Amino acid sequence: MELKSIKKIGVLTSGGDAPGMNAAIRAAVRAGFYYGLEMYGIYRGYEGMIQNDIKKLDSKNITHVLERGGTFLKSARSDEFRTKEGRKKAYDNLKSHGIDALVVIGGDGSLTGAHLFYQEYGIPAVGLPGTIDNDLSGTDSTIGFDTACNTAIEAIDKIRDTATSHDRLFFVEVMGRDAGFIAINAGIGSAAASILIPERKTPVETLVEKLKSRTKARKTSNIVIVAEGGKSGSAQEIADKVKKHLPYYDIKVTILGHLQRGGAPTSFDRLLASKLGVAAVEGLMQGKYDVMAGLINNKLVYTPIVKAVVGDKEVDEEDLRVANILST
Amino acid sequence: MELKSIKKIGVLTSGGDAPGMNAAIRAAVRAGFYYGLEMYGIYRGYEGMIQNDIKKLDSKNITHVLERGGTFLKSARSDEFRTKEGRKKAYDNLKSHGIDALVVIGGDGSLTGAHLFYQEYGIPAVGLPGTIDNDLSGTDSTIGFDTACNTAIEAIDKIRDTATSHDRLFFVEVMGRDAGFIAINAGIGSAAASILIPERKTPVETLVEKLKSRTKARKTSNIVIVAEGGKSGSAQEIADKVKKHLPYYDIKVTILGHLQRGGAPTSFDRLLASKLGVAAVEGLMQGKYDVMAGLINNKLVYTPIVKAVVGDKEVDEEDLRVANILST
Amino acid sequence: MELKSIKKIGVLTSGGDAPGMNAAIRAAVRAGFYYGLEMYGIYRGYEGMIQNDIKKLDSKNITHVLERGGTFLKSARSDEFRTKEGRKKAYDNLKSHGIDALVVIGGDGSLTGAHLFYQEYGIPAVGLPGTIDNDLSGTDSTIGFDTACNTAIEAIDKIRDTATSHDRLFFVEVMGRDAGFIAINAGIGSAAASILIPERKTPVETLVEKLKSRTKARKTSNIVIVAEGGKSGSAQEIADKVKKHLPYYDIKVTILGHLQRGGAPTSFDRLLASKLGVAAVEGLMQGKYDVMAGLINNKLVYTPIVKAVVGDKEVDEEDLRVANILST
Amino acid sequence: MELKSIKKIGVLTSGGDAPGMNAAIRAAVRAGFYYGLEMYGIYRGYEGMIQNDIKKLDSKNITHVLERGGTFLKSARSDEFRTKEGRKKAYDNLKSHGIDALVVIGGDGSLTGAHLFYQEYGIPAVGLPGTIDNDLSGTDSTIGFDTACNTAIEAIDKIRDTATSHDRLFFVEVMGRDAGFIAINAGIGSAAASILIPERKTPVETLVEKLKSRTKARKTSNIVIVAEGGKSGSAQEIADKVKKHLPYYDIKVTILGHLQRGGAPTSFDRLLASKLGVAAVEGLMQGKYDVMAGLINNKLVYTPIVKAVVGDKEVDEEDLRVANILST
Known part of the structure; x- marks a missing residue:
């Protein structure tokens, strides 16, 4: 087990922004502080990882962000991260900061990136489902939905x-x-x-x-x-x-x-994001790598990223049945 | 003066709906009751006047409408009201109910209709500016803006x-x-x-x-x-x-x-609509016909409808100047 | 089985009002119509049952209530329903309308009333958890919470x-x-x-x-x-x-x-109330009496009322743990 | 005239916070930049002036504050500013930064402070009416009302x-x-x-x-x-x-x-605050000292602070009359 090795965690948001991303960042950072870790913000997602747009976070960075829509770490597409060279640069930047694990908040593309990166460079990552579309398996509801x-x-x-x-x-x-x-x-x-x-x-x-x-x-x-x-x-x-x-x-x-x-996250999304943000850091500390943290039946579940992004989440037949009765 | 003659007032909304229309209807109806008048709802604007979709209103009709968007009297276009025949039908229906004055809430087209109708049939009308566009003269702000x-x-x-x-x-x-x-x-x-x-x-x-x-x-x-x-x-x-x-x-x-x-009207629109609704009825009682009630510099003003709908309301140059400074 | 016997269902709300009660009433009534039943509104809860404040509902009664806070059927305390005489009156009124089953929306007191009534008079009832307090067992979340x-x-x-x-x-x-x-x-x-x-x-x-x-x-x-x-x-x-x-x-x-x-119910409460409203009527049709319909792990569950109101619902220890980490 | 002398303006908020204060600060700062001035934030009102809690502001400080309630410059009571010694310290701090004029946003107490300070030390100040109570003369509406x-x-x-x-x-x-x-x-x-x-x-x-x-x-x-x-x-x-x-x-x-x-300011308050923020800086540049900027009948008016704070603003009799009609 490499549990002892994690001392510095980088947090990033990627893909389309979703309300509650800030609450998730805050929870992860605060949990990191609680456990005595150093926490880093990687700005503009994987693009910022490549550009070395990485800053150590303190308590002030996460004050009054819980209730705000969007993501203060910003998000961006990164074509370069799809290349070997891009990921190499990204890895080198992480190492230069001594970052030894990642919390990645985003949709299927973002989580797949974390999975690839773990495969290639062994950087432990826990993904969090941050997308309004609710199209990730491994959680009843995604952050922002x-x-x-x-x-x-x-x-x-x-x-x-x-x-x-x-x-x-x-x-x-x-x-x-x-x-x-x-x-x-x-x-x-x-x-x-x-x-x-x-x-x-x-x-x-x-x-x-x-x-x-x-x-x-x-x-x-x-x-x-x-x-x-x-x-x-x-x-x-x-x-x-x-x-x-x-x-x-x-x-x-x-x-x-x-x-x-956009918009301030709802009570539900704040609670979900808060619990998953803590779970991301605790998961890393417990050696849960290459997984996405989610809530299923209100219980915390870590699902391998490859299973979470497979896109097989189905709509509830009962919902459709009820919709039909109510509109007839 | 024909002041004594007004005993039954018909209220209608016409054109695009605007938040605060319900508050204006309520205020007019309530003011009518205060002064011992009978109040009638003419549903779906001029179309309903032609179709005789007219009902006597009581206190219950206007309970809990103040805070609701849209218009419970509904609104509709009426091509028929643009014809002589249509307006004749409308007039006959008003007479059959004994309605001897109108409160017309809407934009320029709706108020112009009230003006025409007054010219042709002598039905006293006070118009209220009900449109989100704020493009009526004779009032600083229209209801809904x-x-x-x-x-x-x-x-x-x-x-x-x-x-x-x-x-x-x-x-x-x-x-x-x-x-x-x-x-x-x-x-x-x-x-x-x-x-x-x-x-x-x-x-x-x-x-x-x-x-x-x-x-x-x-x-x-x-x-x-x-x-x-x-x-x-x-x-x-x-x-x-x-x-x-x-x-x-x-x-x-x-x-x-x-x-x-849509949406619940703001505090400003509720107050504006409430004051103008009362002013419409009091205006009719005071013999102010063929006019639009508005607030200019927070004072009640009755403007001839033909002047209100002329479309010469100008944007505030100072606003544009400030916008430019703030965006530079 | 008495399944065939249910043709007329009375719906009532009781206890403190909760956002989503209207959505639940609407869903129950609409489901009743879908299945060809007659639906009755019992106004002001058990008090209205005793006072015979009962009206047959049609489609118009439930138009545009889904999104409104409060309950259009109103709610009231009823000391008289706590007496044998009161409940006798209530039963006689139901019978006079031919109402043979009830949907009762409210908190523990309201549901206990439905249970008692079923015990005494055999009137089938399905309860729905309508309270902002979330203190009913048998459902993860109550309507309004x-x-x-x-x-x-x-x-x-x-x-x-x-x-x-x-x-x-x-x-x-x-x-x-x-x-x-x-x-x-x-x-x-x-x-x-x-x-x-x-x-x-x-x-x-x-x-x-x-x-x-x-x-x-x-x-x-x-x-x-x-x-x-x-x-x-x-x-x-x-x-x-x-x-x-x-x-x-x-x-x-x-x-x-x-x-x-108060206030317009959230998306979650509208969905919950809609599903439970349908479930209440379908439960009665399937002979599920003296139960409360709820959603546990997003699955519909009918729980005996006596179990639902026992007051043993516990706060989530994990929530408290997370709250502590995040506030430290 | 000392018009040329103003190169550095300090901005502060004082008294109870009001929605739109941030929009007013932003507008003043942005107007200052537009005119090539240096702008300083004086944190926690007069208390911060005494404690030398003063920082030069740049464009980043005022990004995304327009829509936020409260005041990012913070507000505080200051007993010390009521003393000669306190004001002397405050003056010395301003001088050490080279600040030669003030924009003071707050209620009657805050504006009176600016007036006193101008009397004693000749520091030009324009006050802005920032209070939800709307109890300042010299403006139809205060920022936040x-x-x-x-x-x-x-x-x-x-x-x-x-x-x-x-x-x-x-x-x-x-x-x-x-x-x-x-x-x-x-x-x-x-x-x-x-x-x-x-x-x-x-x-x-x-x-x-x-x-x-x-x-x-x-x-x-x-x-x-x-x-x-x-x-x-x-x-x-x-x-x-x-x-x-x-x-x-x-x-x-x-x-x-x-x-x-609290809460995000309304459209009206954002516009009012934006216009007055610009007016504060332009007023100082035009030698309008010891005054409060306000909007009367939608026209910009500078009123001597001593007149603005006199507390003689009266409620609108017409409003009371309308309220009575509508509630009868």
């Missing part, structure tokens, strides 16, 4: 005011390139007439039938939630198709876009 | 989290087809790098220069606010042009869209 | 602005008469210096030592979260005691109070 | 959920020691049954009569807003008195307290 769902429903609540005032049909596009998790939560939470997700193909005819039957039931306003990565097309494309079938309808499209990534 | 500005900055605050985390350039399109009021308030309120409004032409070169100079000053993230009706094109079009000049920049576009219309 | 935690942290985020600006010590009292769930979530989520909960006794000396050690670590502002039912006294009492030990400190007390009960 | 009103109505909206669900009477105490501005805005904005302000004495009997008459009109829930400095006593005291007259009523009291001071 709950906040994104709340941002979405708050926006849709506002759109509903207008939909209802004008008896309109709104198509609202939410984030989720490969996964319908936000769409399902936001759809059930906003009494959507229909929810279109990447995991299921919904023919336009089916959607049109549903909207017609709701009109008969005198539901005069309707909101349809579309996950951006849906197989049936973008919200605008689907709206255009529906318009042909329902020409008398006043149809509008709103794309929530990047505002779903 | 303050809420829309706050909705915009709250959304942009979230977008900034991502912009900062990734050192990105965001173009955010806000509402304002003919008027840059929301753009200016949201732009100053969100530390925008630049604000593009319909009233001013900003060459792409000027914008690019500004962004370059800010990059030199090491402002790594930038937000540009674009009013939807801007002469320089949509946010997406401008972004595309800027991208050609600054190809290395990571540029994103977000269109806030209809969520700016 | 997540919203209350978010309301608390949003308020504390604001208080922190002042605490930090003035280097002050704030005692913030949150709800939780017998349970520290809100206090723990809000405490971790707001980087509290200490969290005082009913389940643990924290001597003032321990608290004072912690505050002193934080001062040494130059954490100049501090927030202490106190659950209202804490054994160590109210927030004000504890503040007064601490003041004696730390007279130089500028100490303030804020009691969040009833605002924690 | 609009945000505080919005915070209050958002909290009261939540309390109303519970009030309505239980048919309760709530007394909500808002800030305002000498002034009823927040109470009036929050009261009208939340459909309060009655508003008790320091400027008017409301006998308990009058309040009880109003509540009785509303009960007759079947308004089953009621909210009474009480400004903390009301002549009729605290919210709790008034509630206790009312309880004696209306023993059957379920009465609750909530004190909003310090959460009214």
